[in-house]
Amino acid sequence: MILYADSGSTKTDWALKTEDGKILTWKSGGWNPYFLSTQQMIEEGKDFINKSYLENQNESSDYLEEYLYKVTKVQFYGAGCSTEENRKIVCAALETLFPQAKKIEVAHDLLGAAHSAYNDSENQKGIVLILGTGSNACLYNGNKITQELTNLGFWLGDEGSGGFLGKKLVIDFLYNRLSKEIHYLFYQKYKLNREIVLKRAYQEPKPNEFFASFVPFLYKYKDDSFVRNLIATTFDEFLNRIEEEFKDLNLNFYAVGSVAYFFEEILKERIAKRKGNLVRVVKSPIEGLVGKS
Template identity: 40%
Template sequence: MLLIADSGSTKTDWRLVSDEGQILAIQTDGFNPYYQNAQQIAAVLEAQLLPHLNGALVTDVFYYGTGCTGPSVNHIIADGLQAVLPGLQTIEVNSDMLGAARAAVGHQAGIVCILGTGANACCYDGSEIIRGIQSLGFWLGDEGSGGYLGKTLVRDFFQERLPNELRDDFRLRYALDRATLLENAYQKPFPNRYFASFTPFLSDHLAHPYIDNLVTDAFTLFLTTYVKRFPEAEQWPVHFVGSIAYYFAEPLRQAVKQTGLTMGRINKAPADELVDFYKKR
């Protein structure tokens, strides 16, 4: 059996594909080899993935994940998988960026962006990534991501930049104090997940001009900082993968138009398209 994974920092979408072509969708927590070791990953897999496999013999795993930037960290994911799936014959661990590109455009050329808990972008020639950005992660980058949007919202709340009606709604909804905020930001793991958890407030209030501008400005910053720098941006369409791109599609389209780029497709989660990619291959 074939197991395909599309993993972000918040969640992982799995597709178990039988030899007859039947597909089982499974979801677990997300993984990031910069925050977790192989033993921690294996523990999550054992608790959240294995019960859904029902003893199925998985022989091949194709994993695409955030933080999988090269052999020095990719082996952490591979070791975690091997620990819980000892019958594996093939384990391929690749970046979530390559998975997004293969899912979004298959064997066509295009610029592909991830806008989920994190953010990234690349130029894909239909076979491989030919140009990318040097992602610096949550604290030093990820403009336009769920983590960045949530961080901007929380910062504006504490610095009293939110309009009164939004500030009152935020206070009632989260009852957030400074000590709790700083603990989650600097002491607990996965601060990007924590700040991304505030994005539902943004989507619920997207009709408010302040929120619409906050989101659109974040997307514009992402596009101008990274995508516009690609020489191919003048000719190639720009495709997007991820929950943030999906749920904030309208301000994203506005930002693409304002920056003079060509809008491509928006795909919430690439797992199903990756199944098609491997079927065709």
């Protein structure tokens, strides 16, 4: 029985493939080893085992727990799992939660994104993007990753991501750079001020999730000229970073993540400006990962 996981910084999508071919799915918080320790992951894992409600079943914790004790293999693709040290943090948590599993594999979420976004028949060189709470990119040849974008994480990088978009929006709000209408609408919805923002940014955990929480506001007003320009400029920063390292953007692009999904039109436009072609956008890679096993 195989357990799959695709983990970003905000959430983890889990899917369990049972012996009779049934697929059970649920969600938990993000398991990014840059933000969570092994022990925190274990505690969260115990919590979802005991309390999770399966998304595609009229059953909850008892039903799930019965199956999880039969897991023999775990495949985990996660944000922050690009280094051996970080993979060990996640692996230790999975080994504790699933001691009966004979094989546990932890890999970078870029590889999971590539496996999910590419069709089995595609073997040409392309660029795979992750655009969710965080962002990343790689060159992929249909078989393996040949080059990864240098990733500096939320505070120093993550251009194009939900966290980056939200951060730009909040900064423009606090500096009174937003258009009058958008400033008013934003304040009416969130009632933010400088003190609240600084506390959430520097004193509380997961600031990336806090800033990414404003993406639905951007989506709602994406046709406003100011908001559209903010989104387009953010995507341009991301693509500029990619161009610095990958040089040639006259390639097929494959994107994974909610930000790519909700702002696909703008992303496609910005990629086309660089002679690239956005072939496919996948909102959540977990289904593709399970389906290709």
